Amino acid sequence: MLFNSIDFIVFFPIVVALFFALPHRLRWMLLLAASYYFYMCWKAEYALLILASTMVDYYAALRMQRSEKHKRFYLGLSLVSNLGMLFGFKYFNFFNESARALFDQFNVFYDVPAFDVLLPVGISFYTFQTLSYTIDVYRGKHEAESHFGIFALYVAFFPQLVAGPIERPSHLIPQFKKKQIFDPALAGSGLRLMLYGLFKKLIVADRLSVYVDTVYAAPDVHSWVTLTVATVFFAVQIYCDFSGYSDIAIGASRVMGYDLMINFRRPYFSKSLAEFWRRWHISLSTWFRDYVYISLGGNRRGYWRHLLNLSAVFLISGLWHGANWTFVVWGAIHGAVLCLSILTRDWRESLPGYQWLSNHQRIHHTLQIITVFTIVNIAWIFFRASNVTEAATIVSRIFTLAGDGFFTGDVAALGHALFAVGLLAGLEAFKEWELGRFGFDWLGQFSIVRSIGCAAAVILILLLGVFDGGQFIYFQF
Amino acid sequence: MRATFNEPTITAAPKARIEPAAAIDAIHSTPRETSRRMVLARGAISFTCFAAALYLGDHWVGRELEHLYFHQQSGDDWNTTETLMHSEADIEIFGDSRGSHHYNPKVIEEYLDHKVTCHNGSRTAQTILYSDAVQKALLERHKPRLIILDLNPAATVKLANAAERLSVLSPYYDDVPAIQPILESRSPYERFKLLSHCYRFNSRLPTLLKYTLQPETSDLKGHKPLIGQFPPRAFLIPNDSPTADQVPALIDPALERALVSFVQRANAAKVRVILVSSPIHGLSFERTSEALALKALEGLDFQWWDYLEDSRFYGHTEKFFDRAHLKGAAAEEFSRIIADRVKPVLTRPVLAQKSAR
Known part of the structure; x- marks a missing residue:
């Protein structure tokens, strides 16, 4: 079931009404049933994978807590079963094809057949969420959950099941145990956040996708200007698509009284790449920080090891996004630029203009934001392209200023897209620079103003939204 | 003074009418419960405000857009x-972009010495579903002497979002009852979505503003001539074109049904119908799907005029804008050819048609 479908508009109020109508002790059952139904609307048999993952981790965590001696074994069991499932469904064909290509280079016969199976939606998200549980139990940060239903709900909670935010057990599990009382103010705030998420998805992301898809379908025939515009549009599209999903997930949970972690904080206003990763897909960045980067030694094992750890984390993060070399290159670019920024920090600060820039904060910050945005966009080219060769063609066409003219496509669609980008930029800048302090926050205190604002947003979605835009980009990860 | 004196009596009266159970509740309710009730009441008021603002806003904005929409003087929507509401032409032309670009009603009228009127109701980026829906609405209001359907050779081949493209008809949901079932059949929830006046104008805002602020001055009776030419790559036959044996699996039954219903409806209304395969620059798989489409029409009363590979156009790059569309001047030439052939048809009795090339 998609958040941007009418089915969800029917499903969600029913679940919320039943949730608050039921006594607290029965609510986990309702949410668990609703979560499995939500997932099974897509492909029922793949719910067995979630169930299998839940059962293994539930058992492994309990055993870990009971026996200090076999802790490592049960952690291994959890890691092997979850990562094995992820590898089998997501990466087997990729590594198999890469091995075939490698063997072909040396004329060696290689005949391992491909695994013809559909990628289960959200597998990367729920496996990471359940792994965070077993690792936390192993580290003694969290008690093993004895209530199977609550743990199963932690793995499958429908708002964040298929595309995050990737939650931590210490944050989410206690909330399921606490009795939630309907709070109209909280519910209103959740609904407004859901509305903003729908705005991002239906008005911005899906509008931009029309132009981006057309240009990226035949990048070799488009000019550098067109390719640059399409890439910038893609940057906005993927942000709105993914953060829109997160907003709806957080908002839907908030209506029921649950608090999910923030996943995006206007990342394109970042002044450094490190800051970008503190603002983009925060639940994944912190997951990699806590469970991979720190496990590798973080920055405690010397300068070069620190850089190596950073690069490794970004390569793995790239691969997490998809089984394709384009994602690996995308991660590598981010890792390389981060390492380079650490390596050149002293040198950059010794440059003659640096002091002047430091004294002119606005200019400095603007240049920093533009630089980070440019780097992120170059990396997005690899993320969006079908293969590395195609991405390289796009980069080369942009940097050699190849081709003339600008492809407008359907002018009305382009008009919609530009309007959507302008509106989003305005709203994001409004939040980033806290422009609400100029009277808007005061106005927003009045419920009638908020109600009218929400009604206006719904009307805008009805007028400009794409209602057949399809699924969210991050579902494929 | 009297009024002030009476005030306590007036305000006291409702208090006396409080139901006993409610009064007991009020006595026993704690301050926490009272404040919770207040919060719930505030929530209910907010929701009511939102619902009222949404209803009124949707109604008001929708009505304003409707006014603008139906006052356009040019463009596709106009x-x-x-076609749906005003055309009373003797010859009505239907089709997609090829229909829109290939038939010039003014040329046809001139060739027929202005003895008949002609209108081109084709629309770019549409399918046979659109032609079927619009023809249905037209025939309920007016019966032309002749209907020409430009038969796109890939008319029945599956196309992404074919049904969604019918959303261009949403503004007529109230005014043209004939299209209501067609619009509602697009999805199970469509009838609820169409309750919103704004939703009916979804995605129409840019074109609406464009043609309201900058209307086109020339009236070509629905024809859109193409000027200029695409680069050579636009004439290439796509590498991924399906082979003849792959085509049957690509046929969309819904599109095929719409084509059959289009001809059947014209037959039932005793209106002549001619399917025209207008010129193309180069062929790939189209003839296979076209043959299947014509097979589906077996037994119905229509004529089929085939100009797809007409030597006057086929392969003549100078006459084409791209692989599938004639330039404006070539469209005039083609319209004259059609008008010449239409002339004797108009004099024949309606039921004397034969499926003929």
Whole structure:
């Protein structure tokens, strides 16, 4: 079931009404049933994978807590079963094809057949969420959950099941145990956040996708200007698509009284790449920080090891996004630029203009934001392209200023897209620079103003939204 | 003074009418419960405000857009309005972009010495579903002497979002009852979505503003001539074109049904119908799907005029804008050819048609 479908508009109020109508002790059952139904609307048999993952981790965590001696074994069991499932469904064909290509280079016969199976939606998200549980139990940060239903709900909670935010057990599990009382103010705030998420998805992301898809379908025939515009549009599209999903997930949970972690904080206003990763897909960045980067030694094992750890984390993060070399290159670019920024920090600060820039904060910050945005966009080219060769063609066409003219496509669609980008930029800048302090926050205190604002947003979605835009980009990860 | 004196009595009266159970509740309710009730009441008021603002806003904005929409003087939407609600032409032409670009009604009228009127109701980026829906609405209001359907050789081949493209007809949901079932059949929830006046104008805002602020001055009766030419790559036959044996699996039954219903409806209304395969620059798989489409029409009363590989156009790059569309001048030439052939048809009795090339 998609958040941007009418089915969800029917499903969600029913679940919320039943949730608050039921006594607290029965609510986990309702949410668990609703979560499995939500997932099974897509492909029922793949719910067995979630169930299998839940059962293994539930058992492994309990055993870990009971026996200090076999802790490592049960952690291994959890890691092997979850990562094995992820590898089998997501990466087997990729590594198999890469091995075939490698063997072909040396004329060696290689005949391992491909695994013809559909990628289960959200597998990367729920496996990471359940792994965070077993690792936390192993580290003694969290008690093993004895209530199977609550743990199963932690793995499958429908708002964040298929595309995050990737939650931590210490944050989410206690909330399921606490009795939630309907709070109209909280519910209103959740609904407004859901509305903003729908705005991002239906008005911005899906509008931009029309132009981006057309240009990226035949990048070799488009000019550098067109390719640059399409890439910038893609940057906005993927942000709105993914953060829109997160907003709806957080908002839907908030209506029921649950608090999910923030996943995006206007990342394109970042002044450094490190800051970008503190603002983009925060639940994944912190997951990699806590469970991979720190496990590798973080920055405690010397300068070069620190850089190596950073690069490794970004390569793995790239691969997490998809089984394709384009994602690996995308991660590598981010890792390389981060390492380079650490390596050149002293040198950059010794440059003659640096002091002047430091004294002119606005200019400095603007240049920093533009630089980070440019780097992120170059990396997005690899993320969006079908293969590395195609991405390289796009980069080369942009940097050699190849081709003339600008492809407008359907002018009305382009008009919609530009309007959507302008509106989003305005709203994001409004939040980033806290422009609400100029009277808007005061106005927003009045419920009638908020109600009218929400009604206006719904009307805008009805007028400009794409209602057949399809699924969210991050579902494929 | 009297009024002030009476005030306590007036305000006291409702208090006396409080139901006993409610009074007991009020006595026993704690301050926490009272404040919770207040919060719930505030929530209910907010929701009511939101619902009222949404209803009124949707109604008001929708009505304003409707006014603008139906006062356009040019553009695709205006032409759809003309076909659905006003056209009383003797010859009505239907089709997609090829229909829109290939038939010039003015040329046809001139060739026929202005003895008949002609209108082109084709619309770019549409399918046979659109032609079927619009023809249905037209025939309920007016019966032309002749209907020409430009038969796109890939008319029945599956196309992404074919049904969604019918959303261009949403503004007529109230005014043209004939299209209501067609619009509602697009999805199980469509009838609820169409309750919103704004939703009916979804995605129409840019074109609406464009043709309201900058209307086109020339009236070509629905024809859109193409000027200029695409680069050579636009003439290449796509590498991924399906082979003849792959085509049957690509046929969309819904599109095929719409084609059959289009001809059947014209037959039932005793209106002559001619399917025209207008010129193309180069062929790939089209003839296979076209043959299947014509097979589906077996037994119905229509004529089929085939100009797809007509030597006057086929392969003549100078006459084409791209692989599938004639330039404006070539469209005039083609319209004259059609008018020449239409002339004797108009004099024949309606039921004397034969499926003929």
